Structure formats: structure tokens, C-alpha cells
Amino acid sequence: xxxxxxxxxxxxxxxxxxxxxxxxxxxxxxxxxxxxxxxxxxxxxxxxxxxxxxxxxxxxxxxxxxxxxxxxxxxxxxxxxxxxxxxxxxxxxxxxxxxxxxxxxxxxxxxxxxxxxxxxxxxxxxxxxxxxxxxxxxxxxxxxxxxxxxxxxxxxxxxxxxxxxxxxxxxxxxxxxxxxx
Amino acid sequence: xxxxxxxxxxxxxxxxxxxxxxxxxxxxxxxxxxxxxxxxxxxxxxxxxxxxxxxxxxxxxxxxxxxxxxxxxxxxxxxxxxxxxxxxxxxxxxxxxxxxxxxxxxxxxxxxxxxxxxxxxxxxxxxxxxxxxxxxxxxxxxxxxxxxxxxxxxxxxxxxxxxxxxxxxxxxxxxxxxxxxxxxxxxxxxxxxxxxxxxxxxxxxxxxxxxxxxxxxxxxxxxxxxxxxxxxxxxxxxxxxxxxxxxxxxxxxxxxxxxxxxxxxxxxxxxxxxxxxxxxxxxxxxxxxxxxxxxxxxxxxxxxxxxxxxxxxxxxxxxxxxxxxxxxxxxxxxxxxxxxxxxxxxxxxxxxxxxxxxxxxxxxxxxxxxxxxxxxxxxxxxxxxxxxxxxxxxxxxxxxxxxxxxxxxxxxxxxxxxxxxxxxxxxxxxxxxxxxxxxxxxxxxxxxxxxxxxxxxxxxxxxxxxxxxxxxxxxxxxxxxxxxxxxxxxxxxxxxxxxxxxxxxxxxxxxxxxxxxxxxxxxxxxxxxxxxxxxxxxxxxxxxxxxxxxxxxxxxxxxxxxxxxxxxxxxxxxxxxxxxxxxxxxxxxxxxxxxxxxxxxxxxxxxxxxxxxxxxxxxxxxxxxxxxxxxxxxxxxxxxxxxxxxxxxxxxxxxxxxxxxxxxxxxxxxxxxxxxxxxxxxxxxxxxxxxxxxxxxxxxxxxxxxxxxxxxxxxxxxxxxxxxxxxxxxxxxxxxxxxxxxxxxxxxxxxxx
Numbered sequence: 001x002x003x004x005x006x007x008x009x010x011x012x013x014x015x016x017x018x019x020x021x022x023x024x025x026x027x028x029x030x031x032x033x034x035x036x037x038x039x040x041x042x043x044x045x046x047x048x049x050x051x052x053x054x055x056x057x058x059x060x061x062x063x064x065x066x067x068x069x070x071x072x073x074x075x076x077x078x079x080x081x082x083x084x085x086x087x088x089x090x091x092x093x094x095x096x097x098x099x100x101x102x103x104x105x106x107x108x109x110x111x112x113x114x115x116x117x118x119x120x121x122x123x124x125x126x127x128x129x130x131x132x133x134x135x136x137x138x139x140x141x142x143x144x145x146x147x148x149x150x151x152x153x154x155x156x157x158x159x160x161x162x163x164x165x166x167x168x169x170x171x172x173x174x175x176x177x178x179x180x181x
Numbered sequence: 182x183x184x185x186x187x188x189x190x191x192x193x194x195x196x197x198x199x200x201x202x203x204x205x206x207x208x209x210x211x212x213x214x215x216x217x218x219x220x221x222x223x224x225x226x227x228x229x230x231x232x233x234x235x236x237x238x239x240x241x242x243x244x245x246x247x248x249x250x251x252x253x254x255x256x257x258x259x260x261x262x263x264x265x266x267x268x269x270x271x272x273x274x275x276x277x278x279x280x281x282x283x284x285x286x287x288x289x290x291x292x293x294x295x296x297x298x299x300x301x302x303x304x305x306x307x308x309x310x311x312x313x314x315x316x317x318x319x320x321x322x323x324x325x326x327x328x329x330x331x332x333x334x335x336x337x338x339x340x341x342x343x344x345x346x347x348x349x350x351x352x353x354x355x356x357x358x359x360x361x362x363x364x365x366x367x368x369x370x371x372x373x374x375x376x377x378x379x380x381x382x383x384x385x386x387x388x389x390x391x392x393x394x395x396x397x398x399x400x401x402x403x404x405x406x407x408x409x410x411x412x413x414x415x416x417x418x419x420x421x422x423x424x425x426x427x428x429x430x431x432x433x434x435x436x437x438x439x440x441x442x443x444x445x446x447x448x449x450x451x452x453x454x455x456x457x458x459x460x461x462x463x464x465x466x467x468x469x470x471x472x473x474x475x476x477x478x479x480x481x482x483x484x485x486x487x488x489x490x491x492x493x494x495x496x497x498x499x500x501x502x503x504x505x506x507x508x509x510x511x512x513x514x515x516x517x518x519x520x521x522x523x524x525x526x527x528x529x530x531x532x533x534x535x536x537x538x539x540x541x542x543x544x545x546x547x548x549x550x551x552x553x554x555x556x557x558x559x560x561x562x563x564x565x566x567x568x569x570x571x572x573x574x575x576x577x578x579x580x581x582x583x584x585x586x587x588x589x590x591x592x593x594x595x596x597x598x599x600x601x602x603x604x605x606x607x608x609x610x611x612x613x614x615x616x617x618x619x620x621x622x623x624x625x626x627x628x629x630x631x632x633x634x635x636x637x638x639x640x641x642x643x644x645x646x647x648x649x650x651x652x653x654x655x656x657x658x659x660x661x662x663x664x665x666x667x668x669x670x671x672x673x674x675x676x677x678x679x680x681x682x683x684x685x686x687x688x689x690x691x692x693x694x695x696x697x698x699x700x701x702x703x704x705x706x707x708x709x710x711x712x713x714x715x716x717x718x719x720x721x722x723x724x725x726x727x728x729x730x731x732x733x734x735x736x737x738x739x740x741x742x743x744x745x746x747x748x749x750x751x752x753x754x755x756x757x758x759x760x761x762x763x764x765x766x767x768x769x770x771x772x773x774x775x776x777x778x779x780x781x782x783x784x785x786x787x788x789x790x791x792x793x794x795x796x797x798x799x800x801x802x803x804x805x806x807x808x809x810x811x812x813x814x815x816x817x818x819x820x821x822x823x824x825x826x827x828x829x830x831x832x833x834x835x836x837x838x839x840x841x842x843x844x845x846x847x848x849x850x851x852x853x854x855x856x857x858x859x860x861x862x863x864x865x866x867x868x869x870x871x872x873x874x875x876x877x878x879x880x881x882x883x884x885x886x887x888x889x890x891x892x893x894x895x896x897x898x899x900x901x902x903x904x905x906x907x908x909x910x911x912x913x914x915x916x917x918x919x920x921x922x923x924x925x926x927x928x929x930x931x932x933x934x
Contacts, residue, residue: 077478104424104468106473136444136445156463168379
């Protein structure tokens with residue numbers, strides 16, 4: 001019970017911080033149909049969606065989404081550059097900052113999470129850690145943060161170089177995070 | 182608002198190298214004319230956000246200690262770390278190259294690019310690449326370089342050097358970017374908003390990313406155990422640079438190496454919070470290249486395997502490592518907190534307060550370390566106000582670095598009979614007698630005070646003699662537009678010892694006030710007011726002999742003189758501590774000497790710690806005693822009895838805030854019944870002698886404008902407030918800017934007695 005409450009509070013802290021960093025967050029029960037519906041709701045009427053299959057979360061969780069006709073299984077370079085959304089898993093989340101950690105060592109995860117204007121990241125509630133520094137501890141998440149090539153993603157890309165703060169620069173203009181429990 | 186006019190018509194590149202003083206002065210004029218508004222807006226936003234973001238880090242101070250330890254150990258162990266890093270990079274399948282010089286680094290990178298027949302390079306922001314002028318080297322080989330960070334893109338289009346170490350084009354307002362792009366590009370787009378400008382640049386650069394056959398990035402940190410890089414950014418261009426092309430070259434200074442990835446933790450949280458004031462920037466990449474994922478193949482292109490080169494640059498850093506002063510700069514993680522918390526930097530930015538690459542408080546050490554000493558001349562703009570010191574995530578004492586650079590630059594000056602005689606007469610240590618007359622004048626203020634008060638009538642009258650101020654301006658560089666405090670007929674010491682019938686205090690054993698030279702010769706009545714106030718709560722107050730503390734000399738880079746003075750003063754103060762008295766210091770810049778700066782001067786850590794822990798600002802002591810004894814300050818110092826009114830505007834002193842001795846003054850004044858509005862500027866711009874100097878008068882007044890505006894805002898609609906300040910030079914600045922009398926808090930409290 002206590003563990004459950006701690007989980008709940010870290011998910012809430014995570015969601016609050018992510019929203020503060022200009023991401024949008026949805027918290028879902030873990031099911032293939034719910035996940036598919038949530039992703040498709042987020043992409044709206046986009047006709048081409050990039051998808052890098054998961055390595056941590058079960059592939060089956062994404063099966064219904066992956067079957068959607070708009071998901072490009074093996075994109076050509078041209079399709080990679082001209083897609084509306086990119087969907088990847090995140091192997092960790094950070095409660096204090098609302099960041100998701102995306103492994104970019106796997107085939108295509110790096111580009112899928114970077115090139116499209118809308119980035120969607122799916123993260124498991126139990127992988128949310130309290131602080132960024134926790135990713136560099138061997139006793140947390142099996143020390144994955146010490147071994148992998150990954151990116152802390154905190155909100156969409158942004159710049160203040162052109163005067164006012166602008167969201168959406170070279171990287172995604174929007175970040176939608178789906179937390180699955 | 183009228184368009185700013187660069188009346189001097191000076192281009193930033195012309196004044197990047199400030200080894201001659203004229204370039205520095207021209208650069209100040211240019212930046213005040215053209216860049217000041219944008220620089221102020223952007224740095225002050227960073228500054229506010231940093232205070233907010235670091236307050237959210239629960240263990241901020243512990244994290245800073247940890248970061249400092251990691252850097253100290255890493256720099257101490259650098260040769261070994263570099264060997265381990267080389268092995269790690271090679272084990273990952275990458276290439277490692279340690280470049281002794283900028284030229285060697287450029288040669289290596291150019292060779293790699295040529296070998297791969299690279300036509301087009303995309304580049305992420307790297308201040309180190311600016312240091313070695315990498316772009317010139319690559320372009321000379323006929324290879325196109327696209328700067329992809331939007332700020333660097335602006336600079337590339339404008340052909341200017343960076344003005345800030347993390348936001349290199351922050352001197353550009355949106356309006357000036359629009360103008361620049363319209364001049365340089367043919368486009369029908371309006372480009373009248375940040376969004377439009379960003380979209381325009383993004384589309385231009387997206388083509389470059391797709392077509393590029395190599396990416397060059399920097400690195401914020403590098404882990405020796407795994408060859409891991411940490412890269413902090415918000416735009417996504419660095420990720421593109423490292424992910425899309427098959428060839429990735431990362432360049433960084435050797436000081437970026439830490440033992441292991443586990444050491445990234447503290448920096449990961451401190452760097453963005455201290456820089457832009459974000460908990461994390463949009464993207465922080467942690468990679469040990471070459472990446473395992475396949476590179477992006479452009480439409481119609483052919484797939485190539487990934488290749489990675491790590492180029493580490495020495496270029497003077499090994500020399501810095503051996504240097505007793507400059508090795509501190511190697512701990513710098515380039516967060517920019519010292520730039521954004523600096524009132525002078527906020528007003529002119531890095532095109533004046535900076536060299537060809539590095540800028541701000543820490544910039545002088547880097548320009549001197551990687552170039553020549555005189556490249557650091559702009560570090561004169563560091564007034565040692567100390568506001569950067571508590572902001573530095575690795576606890577570098579930046580003013581101390583700049584004071585040492587000043588000493589070295591003084592020593593480069595040819596000696597002269599005049600300087601030497603002047604120095605001997607006024608009290609400079611032998612080594613410091615090569616310093617310019619102006620520096621020796623301000624550094625030996627106590628000598629002038631001593632003679633001036635002895636012959637006050639004569640000295641003050643002589644200031645009013647026709648030509649006297651003109652002579653001071655031409656010989657000593659004291660600006661004619663400044664009012665030098667008149668010499669009093671009697672010093673603080675004399676007034677104190679002439680008192681009769683003073684009853685001993687009821688609180689034993691009481692305090693000793695340090696008769697600092699500024700109060701003793703400049704404002705003795707203020708000192709007496711402080712004594713009366715402390716006595717009013719029952720404290721027994723002794724007064725130390727008037728002795729210089731080293732502050733004035735140190736601020737002029739006269740380190741020998743400062744050391745001699747500090748070492749003479751310490752035992753005198755120690756005797757009072759042995760009696761059980763606490764030390765009370767009226768002038769905050771002198772308090773900061775005892776609290777912090779003596780550690781560089783005394784060579785006696787025991788005494789230094791004792792002095793640091795037992796010295797206080799007068800109202801800090803008063804507030805402490807009042808809390809402890811539950812004194813009713815509203816009765817003792819009833820504000821309604823104050824002849825100067827009860828509505829106050831209070832400006833605390835920069836060093837007082839660094840000492841955490843400012844809030845107590847506000848507490849006391851409010852408890853006494855005053856209505857207090859406080860300033861929120863980092864420094865008034867006077868900063869001791871800085872604003873008196875002819876060449877910096879305009880800058881000093883421009884800095885002060887923020888403070889003057891705050892006073893005006895506080896009085897808008899509700900009527901005037903009495904001006905109150907704790908520092909002697911803040912008094913001069915406020916009264917110069919607003920033309921009104923300024924009081925010390927102790928004077929107001931004393932007036933209620």
C-alpha cells in the first residue's frame with residue numbers, strides 16, 4: 001500500500017514538472033487498446049507516424065498501435081524527414097524535472113524521437129526516479145543510466161536566441177508523454 | 182523607442198582583442214550605444230531564473246561541494262585521466278587525439294574531414310571551437326561549415342564573436358536580428374517575430390542537416406572510465422549533429438574530463454540551473470560514441486559506418502594547471518552564472534566585458550590562460566563586488582582571480598620614477614610601485630585620508646582650487662563629475678576618544694568596531710552613529726585603531742600591499758577576540774575581507790577562521806542580540822521619532838549580501854517601525870573606486886540606472902522615500918544619480934534616540 005502511494009505521488013510530481021516544462025502528460029492503465037487510442041488521439045489527423053519498437057516495455061503493449069495503417073514500419077529517409085509524429089518508449093522518467101530518458105542507442109530511436117514535430121514518449125510509472133542524478137547510480141534501474149546512450153528529454157525543443165522564448169526549433173515542437181501503470 | 186545609434190560606428194570584431202586599452206574603451210562605448218538593452222534583458226532574466234532554479238535544488242550547497250571536489254580531484258589527476266580516457270574511447274571503437282595547440286587540433290580535424298571527402302559540416306555550439314578558430318581552418322580547406330545553434334547561426338551571419346559563454350548572441354534584440362536577416366538574406370517572409378525568425382533559420386538549417394556528411398560537437402563533460410560525453414542543449418541541433426551524419430567529431434578542452442559517469446550527477450543538475458535557470462534544458466545527451474544505431478542516410482545517399490573522433494585540446498591548459506592562480510579557472514563548467522549576476526556584465530555584455538572568445542568574470546583567466554596576459558585586460562571591469570562568488574557551482578573565487586590578473590598586468594608596466602616615488606610616499610609595497618598612479622592612488626586611500634584629515638581645511642579647499650580637480654583627473658584619472666568625500670576635521674578615532682562620561686555596556690564583554698579607513702577618514706559621523714546604536718541596546722563598544730585592511734590595495738591588484746596590511750591588522754583584531762569581544766565592521770567591503778578574502782592573504786588558517794566566524798555587520802549583531810534578549814526595538818528606536826521620516830528605500834551593499842548580512846538590517850528597520858522598500862540590483866555600479874575612474878564613469882552611471890529606476894518606481898504615486906544604504910560608495914552613487922541625501926541605517930536609528 002505504502003509502495004503504491006509512493007508510486008502515485010512520484011507520478012503526480014512527474015506530471016506536474018513535465019507540464020511546467022511545456023510537455024503534455026496522460027496517465028493510463030496498461031493495455032494495448034488504451035495505449036493505441038491515446039497515441040492516435042495525440043497525433044490527431046497526422047497521416048504518417050514513425051515508431052521505434054520498445055525494448056523495455058512489452059512489444060505486445062504496442063501491438064494494436066503498431067497495426068494502425070498510418071504507422072510506417074520501415075520508413076525511407078524521405079519518410080523519416082516528412083512525418084508528423086514519432087513514437088518511442090522511454091526507459092526512465094525523472095519526477096523532479098518531468099524528463100523522460102530515451103535510449104538512442106537502438107536502431108532508429110534517436111531519429112524517431114528527434115525529426116518529427118510531435119514526439120510521443122511512453123514511460124512506465126515504476127521507472128520514474130526522483131532526481132536526474134539517480135540515473136547515474138548503479139543501484140537504481142539496474143544501473144541502466146551508467147551503460148546506455150540516452151537523452152534526458154525535458155519538454156519540446158526551445159530557444160531564446162531569436163528574442164522571446166520559442167518552442168519548436170530543430171527538435172520536436174511538442175512533447176506528449178504517456179505514463180502507463 | 183528610438184533605434185539605438187552606434188555613434189562610434191565600431192564593429193564588434195574590431196574590438197574583440199582588448200590588449201590595447203583603447204579597444205576596451207571603444208567596446209564599452211559601442212555596447213552601451215547598441216547592445217545594452219538586449220544584454221540587460223537577457224542576462225537579468227537568466228539571473229532571476231537562476232535564483233529560482235537553484236532554490237529548488239534541496240541540497241544545493243552540498244551539491245556544489247561535491248562538484249567542487251570532483252573537479253579538484255580530476256584536475257589534480259588529469260594526466261592519468263587522459264590516459265584512461267584514451268583507452269576507453271579506443272575500446273568503444275572511436276579515435277582519440279590530444280592536441281597540444283590550437284593549430285594541431287585544427288590540422289587533425291581538417292585531415293579527418295579531407296580524408297572522408299567531407300563537403301559540408303554541421304556544427305553544434307562549442308566555445309572551445311571559437312577559441313581555436315576552427316571554422317576558419319575548415320573553411321580554408323574548402324569545406325562548408327554550418328553553425329546550427331541559432332545564436333551561433335546569427336553570429337556566423339553577422340561575423341561577430343560570442344558575447345556570452347552560453348548564449349553567444351544575447352546582445353541581439355529580436356528587432357536587430359530581423360534587420361540583420363533582411364540585409365543578409367533574400368526572403369519574402371516578414372521575419373517580424375521570434376517564431377518567424379526561428380522557422381526561417383530552422384528550414385535553412387534542416388537542409389544542412391540532411392545534406393551534411395560530418396557533425397562537430399563540443400562536450401560539457403567527458404567520463405574517462407567509459408568515454409561518455411554529456412551534452413547540454415535546448416534546440417535539438419546538437420542531437421542532430423551527433424545522430425544524423427556518419428562522421429562525428431567532438432572537441433573539448435582537457436579540463437572537461439572527470440573520472441566516471443557517476444560524476445555527471447551533480448553537474449547535470451547544477452549546470453542548467455546555474456546557467457539558464459532551468460531544472461534541465463530540453464535535451465541532455467549521455468553518449469559513448471560511436472553510436473550503435475545506424476547513421477541517417479540522406480535521400481539518394483549511400484550508407485556508411487559510423488566513425489567517431491574525440492579531439493581534446495590543451496592550448497595552454499597544462500600551463501594553467503601548474504599556475505597557482507589560474508588552475509582555479511580549470512574547474513569552471515561554463516555555466517555563465519558569474520556573467521549573469523554581474524552588474525557590469527548585465528550592462529555591457531561580453532563584447533566589452535570579454536575578449537575574442539571568453540567573457541565575464543571568469544573570462545579573463547581563460548583569455549590569459551589560452552592566449553596572452555594582456556588579452557585579459559577587460560577583466561578590469563570586474564569590480565570585485567563578489568556577487569558572482571556565491572553563484573558559482575564550483576565555488577571559484579572569481580574576484581580573486583581578477584585581482585591577481587590585475588597584479589600581473591601591473592607588473593608588466595614599465596617602472597617610472599614618478600610611480601615609484603608616489604608609491605613609496607603613499608604606502609605601496611615595493612613590488613606594487615610599478616602600478617599606474619591611478620591604481621596606487623585608490624589602493625592607498627588610507628594615506629590620503631590620514632594627511633587629508635590632518636589638514637582638512639587646506640585639503641578640502643585645495644580640491645576647490647581652480648584646476649585641482651582637472652589635475653586629479655589628468656594625473657590620477659579621478660573623474661571630475663564625481664564628488665570625492667570631503668575630509669572631515671576629525672577622524673572617527675578622534676571623535677571616539679574625545680567622548681566623555683560613557684558608561685560601560687551591560688552586555689559583557691561587548692564588541693569592538695573596526696575603524697575601517699573608509700569610515701574613519703570618509704564618514705566618521707556614521708561610525709559614531711553606529712556606536713550609539715549598539716550602546717543603546719546595552720553593548721559595550723570599543724574602537725580599534727584605524728588601520729588599512731587590504732581591500733583598497735587588493736582591488737587595484739596591489740597584492741603585496743594588501744597582504745602586508747592584512748597581516749598587520751589580523752593580530753590587532755585577534756587581541757580583541759581574545760578579550761571575548763566580537764568584531765563589528767561598518768563598511769561591508771571590509772567585512773567581506775575578514776569573512777572571505779583574508780584566506781588568500783593571511784597564510785594563517787587558524788586566525789582567518791576565527792576572524793571570519795566572529796566578525797559581523799552592526800545591524801546583524803543588533804538583530805541577533807534583540808532576538809536573544811527579546812528587545813522591543815519599536816520602543817528603543819521608535820521610527821516615529823526619526824526626523825527623516827519613516828518611509829525608506831533601502832539598498833544593501835553587494836558584499837554585504839554575499840556575507841548574508843543584509844536581511845538583518847531590513848528586519849531591524851521594520852521592527853523599529855519603518856516602512857522599508859528594498860532594491861533588487863546586484864550592485865549599484867559604484868563598487869568602491871570603480872565608478873570614480875574617469876574611463877568607467879559612463880558605465881558606472883549606466884549600471885546605476887537600474888537602481889535609480891527602482892527608487893523612482895517605489896516612489897511613483899506614493900511619494901518620496903528616504904534613501905538608505907549600507908556602503909560608503911553606494912551613498913555616492915545614489916546621491917549622484919538622484920541628487921538627494923543618503924543615510925546609513927545606523928544614522929536613522931541613532932536619530933530616534
